[in-house]
Amino acid sequence: MPIPISKLGLPAIAFFMVVGNIPAVQAQDSAPDSCHALRDVVVDGATVTSARVMDASGDLPAYCEVRATALPTISIEIRLPLEGWNGGFYQAGCGGFCGILGRADASGGFINAMGPGLAKGYATATSDSGHLGLSVVDAEWADRNPGAERDWGWRSIGETHRVAQAMIEAFYDTGAETAIFQGCSTGGRMANMAALRYPEHYDGIISGAPALDYTGLVATAMSWFVQANTDDEGQQILKPGKEALIGDEVMRQCDGVDGEEDGFIADPRACNVDLSGLECGSEGAGNQCLTPEELDVIAAWRQGPRDSAGNQLYPGGIPEGSERFWPVWLTGTEAGAPAVVPLFAKGFGAYMAFPDDPGATWSPTDFDFDTDPARLSTMAAVYNSDSTDLTAFREAGGKMIVWHGWADAIVPPYKTVEWFEATAEATGSQEALEENVKLYMIPGLDHCGIVPGEGGLSQADLDPLTAIETWMSSGEAPETITKAQ
Known part of the structure; x- marks a missing residue:
């Protein structure tokens, strides 16, 4: 608000x-x-x-x-x-x-x-x-x-x-x-x-x-992106290397939606992408297809954060057409460079998001989408600049x-x-x-x-x-x- x-x-x-x-x-x-x-x-x-x-x-x-x-x-x-x-x-x-x-x-x-x-x-x-x-x-x-x-x-x-x-x-x-x-x-x-x-x-x-x-983005949304890409053992699900596969299919389905095929998506909101054609078995097949678990990650990223009742907690999610940039922000690179989003989410939640800082042991996987958004209001008044006045x-x-x-x-x-x-x-x-x-x-x-x-x-x-x-x-x-x- x-x-x-x-x-x-x-x-x-x-x-x-x-x-x-x-x-x-x-x-x-x-x-x-x-x-x-x-x-x-x-x-x-x-x-x-x-x-x-x-x-x-x-x-x-x-x-x-x-x-x-x-x-x-x-x-x-x-x-x-x-x-x-x-x-x-x-x-x-x-x-x-x-x-x-x-x-x-x-x-x-x-x-x-x-x-x-x-x-x-x-x-x-x-x-x-x-x-x-x-x-x-x-x-x-x-x-x-x-x-x-x-x-x-x-x-x-x-x-x-x-x-x-x-x-x-x-x-x-x-x-x-x-x-x-x-x-x-x-x-x-x-x-x-x-x-x-x-x-x-x-x-x-x-x-x-x-x-x-800032609180809605870096605490709530980024924690959602991290949790969506973390399995029960705490391991990353969608790893680097499949961004081109996903991006090419997104562009194939979306490029002409605006009436012009120019390599750009004029407005991702006008694009409804179906990636089911890229699905393979849970055993995977290199970078040539997506496992059901990887498809679930992408779907959650597109949707954006929600509580258990289905209420949207931050506007939208990761836009179509951004896939080529995921190695920097979301997945990390094949050369081993870490993704930036988890780092921001970790630091912000540990030391900046809440009135009482939980400290270094806090993780984005600890964020509770039912109870934690309300705890952000104190710091929102300090950081956020989304007033419409x-x-x-x-x-x-x-x-x-x-x-x-x-x-x-x-x-x-x-x-x-x-x-x-x-x-x-x-x-x-x-x-x-x-x-x-x-x-x-x-x-x-x-x-x-x-x-x-x-x-x-x-x-x-x-x-x-x-x-x-x-x-x-x-x-x-x-x-x-x-x-x-």
């Missing part, structure tokens, strides 16, 4: 106040000296830990890199172009359970990365969301740590904005004229949270594959692009579609909502476009930043967020 914005508990105004009389540092006077002088800027509730000049590299200009900590433990990186600042601010979210400052900028893509904004002349910033993690599936930091959970849930978004604005004001002697937030997955959850909790901070928001109902953001004139791949196997797209439709109804109509918020569904695209799909389709084919810039400047919502061919 969407969480009313009135129940989200806006942080005290004091968190957003910067100590007055911040000394103005003129970037154009002497770039190195001006950058280094930022070490002495005083910001309430935060500490500047370093400031250094970084040389131009590739398509990135030279910039002043500032590292700061918003108390108690939110690590923030800010990048300030030494020349050619466009007067804007670009804030990036982070992926998974975060915990690794600036991780996304090492990937070369735009997802949760500062680079695309910096390349266009924006002052940029991101954070680790308030903790140090050994990986993006490491959730031990949250063990009996409600403050850290709050920072990850929402506070790091506002604190990153606040500290970055102080640095921008000090370096350029003026504030940013516009602000954009961009994120995907957890970063998409953060993007929606930015619209809900900080509606006047951002003129444009880019929300990709948003994990809006975007009134404040819309009244502030903000523009928001929401995008999701139809072939997403870790954050299934059906929740995003359901949320958008419910938000349109709450707003009055889809036409009214689309004055400020527009949804773009992309056939064949993996989660955040991370793994290349048919024809190499990936995040490299998208350009939501140019799309949001155009919308903000012209007032006309773009027809597409894909790059011009």
Whole structure:
């Protein structure tokens, strides 16, 4: 159930106040000296830990890199172009359970990365969301740590904005004229949270594959996917190697449903796949057929989580057309790399999902679909950003692009579609909502476009930043967020 914005508990105004009389540092006077002088800027509730000049590299200009900590433990990186600042601010979210400052900028893509904004002349910033993690599936930091959970849930978004604005004001002697937030997955959850909790901070928001109902997804749905693929001895049923067999049959039955055979499924909801023709005996036959037990796994994945009375607990399941991406997310690879979904489900359930953390011994196979969903409500109020009340953001004139791949196997797209439709109804109509918020569904695209799909389709084919810039400047919502061919 969407969480009313009135129940989200806006942080005290004091968190957003910067100590007055911040000394103005003129970037154009002497770039190195001006950058280094930022070490002495005083910001309430935060500490500047370093400031250094970084040389131009590739398509990135030279910039002043500032590292700061918003108390108690939110690590923030800010990048300030030494020349050619466009007067804007670009804030990036982070992926998974975060915990690794600036991780996304090492990937070369735009997802949760500062680079695309910096390349266009924006002052940029991101954070680790308030903790140090050994990986993006490491959730031990949250063990009996409600403050850290709050920072990850929402506070790091506002604190990153606040500290970055102080640095921008000090370096350029003026504030940013516009602000954009961009994120995907957890970063998409953060993007929606930015619209809900900080509606006047951002003129444009880019929300990709948003994990809006984090408790419903990572606790309930992912536990369902794990349990469905675990036998009575605790062993994995559907193992790596059969994804191509399943995917080819799905595409054979579904590709032309939309009237065009192009290697993409335009909307999995329009496809009703029958895999019985691939069935073999329980003894199996290599990767050339599916055992009855494997067929049961796929059926459960497609259905999505339900309680013992048959009530749907999270919208839909694993979409048709996502099979080629299952080795990363669901089955693991034949080379031995583990699937990501069980790792997320394990960490989240052990340390983040419940008010009282069960700890390291907890397993996704322990999740009770009759009793545990109700226990998630406390943390749902901290993490989830699926409220349909975007009134404040819309009244502030903000523009928001929401995008999701139809072939997403870790954050299934059906929740995003359901949320958008419910938000349109709450707003009055889809036409009214689309004055400020527009949804773009992309056939064949993996989660955040991370793994290349048919024809190499990936995040490299998208350009939501140019799309949001155009919308903000012209007032006309773009027809597409894909790059011009």
